[in-house]
Amino acid sequence: MDGADHQGGLSLVELMIALALSSFLILGITQVYLDSQRTNLFQQGQLQNQESRRLVSLFLQQELSKAGYRRSPATQDMDAAFGEASGGIVKGCSFAPGQAVQYVGRSAICIRYQPRDRSDRDCLGNRAPNVAELAEPYTGTHLVFVEKIYLGSSGDLRCASAQGDEALVDGLVDLVFQVAxxxxxxxxxxxxxxxGAPGDGQTVVGVGYKTLLRSSGKQLRDAVGKATAVADWTLLTGAGAATVSGDAGQLYQVSQGTVMLRNLMP
Structure with a gap:
């Protein structure tokens, strides 16, 4: 039979061209995916730092502004409301009579205040042990909350009271307190x-704080990012590069603020 049937196919050159084009296409899609993933992780790291900064700021504003609060300042002066041992024992806190803010160290500060009413709680969510005498507003009380706010060894903001000691916010590299x-x-x-501790005759009107935050995600930036963060932190606090240890490409954020004490009546 003349003209035998036959099937045409791709030549070797055509096959190689097709493979090359598909390889470039796959590489392009992979690169887009990796870039998108890296951008997403970078944004997550930034959001984590921003959220930690917000929580630290809110907590410090809430707790430090309570320092020196008295239910009846007209009938109780500072010495009467806050005796030397008022509020129980919290490790690291040792107040002089009438003192409501104690500078413990570079990354730790102690405060004490009277509960406002029956619903008032300390930094760990504990109520005063005896709330019966808090039934009537604007009356004196012997009940006093003592809190120690400090940087934990695991890079977390911690608060200790007579009822315990707990971590509240993580992601901190360093924390510095100053007395205003x-x-x-x-x-x-x-x-x-x-x-440091205020000198004789100096009136404490506030507490300043500075924080250096670090994201949990790693390999999110080059070495320049750390150098910039360390330079900013050194300029702000005088701390050296040794403060920022354990770096693995995380993102950093520096924040600061001052909480003015509201309870300064005689």
């Missing part, structure tokens, strides 16, 4: 921050 003191001519106005 007033001038002799304006006893209610912030004059400067003191890195």
């Amino acid at each position: 003191v007033a001038s002799s001519t304006q006893p209610r106005a912030l004059a400067r921050h003191v890195s």
Whole structure:
């Protein structure tokens, strides 16, 4: 039979071209996926730092502003409301009579205050042990909350009270407290921050804080990012590069603030 049937196919050159084009296409799609994933992780790291900064700021604003609160300042002066041993024992806290804010160390501070009413709780969510005397508003009480706010060894913001000690916010690399003191001519106005216990005759009007936060995600930036964060932190606090240990490409964020004490009535 003349003209035998036959089937045409791809030549070797055509096959190689097709493989090359598909390889470029796969590489392009893979690169887009990796870039998208890297961007997503970067954004998650930034959001984590921002959320940690927000939680730290909210907590410190909430707790530090309570320092020195008295239910009846008209009938109880500071010495009467806050005796030397008022509020029980919290490790690291040792107040002088009438003292409501104690600078413990670079990354730790103690405060004490009276509960506002029956619903008031300490930093760990515990109520006062005896709330019967808190039934009537604006009456004096012997009940006092003591709190120690400090940086834990695992990089977390912790709070200790007479009822326990718990971590509240993680993701911190460093935390620095400073005491805000007033001038002799304006006893209610912030004059400067003191890195240490205030001197004799200096009135404490607030507490300043600085935080260096770090995301949990790793390999999210190059070495320049760490160098910038360390430079900012050194400029802000005087701390050196040794403070930022355990770096593995995480994202950093520096924040600061001052909480003014509201309870400064005589």
